[in-house]
Amino acid sequence: MGIVGHEITLSRLRAGLIRPWTMLADLVYPPACPGCGVSTGAHRGLCPICWSGIRLIERPYCEVLGSPFSHDLGSGILSAEAIADPPVFDRLRSAAVHDGVVRDLVLNLKYRDRTDLAPMMAGWMLRASDGMVAACDAIVPVPLHRTRLFSRKYNQAAELARHLARLSGKPLLPATLLRSKRTSQQVGLGARARQDNVRGAFTIPAARAADVFGRRIVLVDDVYTTGATVSAATRALKKAGASDVTVLTFARAVGELI
Numbered sequence: 001m002g003i004v005g006h007e008i009t010l011s012r013l014r015a016g017l018i019r020p021w022t023m024l025a026d027l028v029y030p031p032a033c034p035g036c037g038v039s040t041g042a043h044r045g046l047c048p049i050c051w052s053g054i055r056l057i058e059r060p061y062c063e064v065l066g067s068p069f070s071h072d073l074g075s076g077i078l079s080a081e082a083i084a085d086p087p088v089f090d091r092l093r094s095a096a097v098h099d100g101v102v103r104d105l106v107l108n109l110k111y112r113d114r115t116d117l118a119p120m121m122a123g124w125m126l127r128a129s130d131g132m133v134a135a136c137d138a139i140v141p142v143p144l145h146r147t148r149l150f151s152r153k154y155n156q157a158a159e160l161a162r163h164l165a166r167l168s169g170k171p172l173l174p175a176t177l178l179r180s181k182r183t184s185q186q187v188g189l190g191a192r193a194r195q196d197n198v199r200g201a202f203t204i205p206a207a208r209a210a211d212v213f214g215r216r217i218v219l220v221d222d223v224y225t226t227g228a229t230v231s232a233a234t235r236a237l238k239k240a241g242a243s244d245v246t247v248l249t250f251a252r253a254v255g256e257l258i
């Protein structure tokens with residue numbers, strides 16, 4: 001590993017993305033880059049080539065929509081989109097632009113049983129949450145419909161939420177928000193069709209409303225595209241009395257539909 005690799009390892013250690021106990025696991029599963037599979041020698045995490053291709057989302061960005069700005073216009077600035085069409089959630093934060101290696105990580109977690117990627121991805125999300133996880137009362141994953149959960153075996157958003165809860169010590173509410181309507185896949189649909197597809201898809205059973213009433217919630221999903229899914233989920237949370245909803249995703253599509 002060259003100097004660049006060591007610097008990346010050090011910065012990731014400081015960011016809390018690598019933990020000492022992973023050294024034990026390294027004896028059993030030699031570390032490989034989660035992006036391309038190349039052996040990473042002594043450190044667990046992305047290889048320098050994959051790491052350099054990732055666009056982390058950092059300030060300056062819109063305080064509401066978290067959209068990256070090309071120039072720093074000062075603190076507390078909102079994007080034109082957030083002013084013209086305010087979202088139902090209070091703010092959106094995402095770890096990285098949905099592209100290249102980030103897209104591969106999302107697909108591997110979602111479809112290829114790579115739940116081992118979730119701790120690393122949740123670590124990035126915690127950092128990107130800008131203190132909102134630390135300030136919240138509970139973490140809620142965007143749920144899958146039970147029939148889809150049966151065919152997929154696990155919910156990728158719930159895996160990310162579970163590790164965020166473990167890293168932050170915040171309560172996880174895995175069964176409060178339910179997907180009451182089986183919807184089509186959002187992939188391939190336009191913005192309007194996505195809204196229609198998920199309208200009324202989420203509910204919170206009356207017996208569970210106290211879980212979110214008056215609470216600050218972090219709503220977790222893997223990718224933010226048009227916001228149709230998390231907006232529908234936020235409406236259900238707010239209807240049950242949630243006082244504040246931060247949407248936190250691993251990836252954020254910028255200027256594209258997936």
Ligand SMILES: [Zn+2]
Nearest residue numbers: 033036047050
């Ligand atoms: Zn790699």
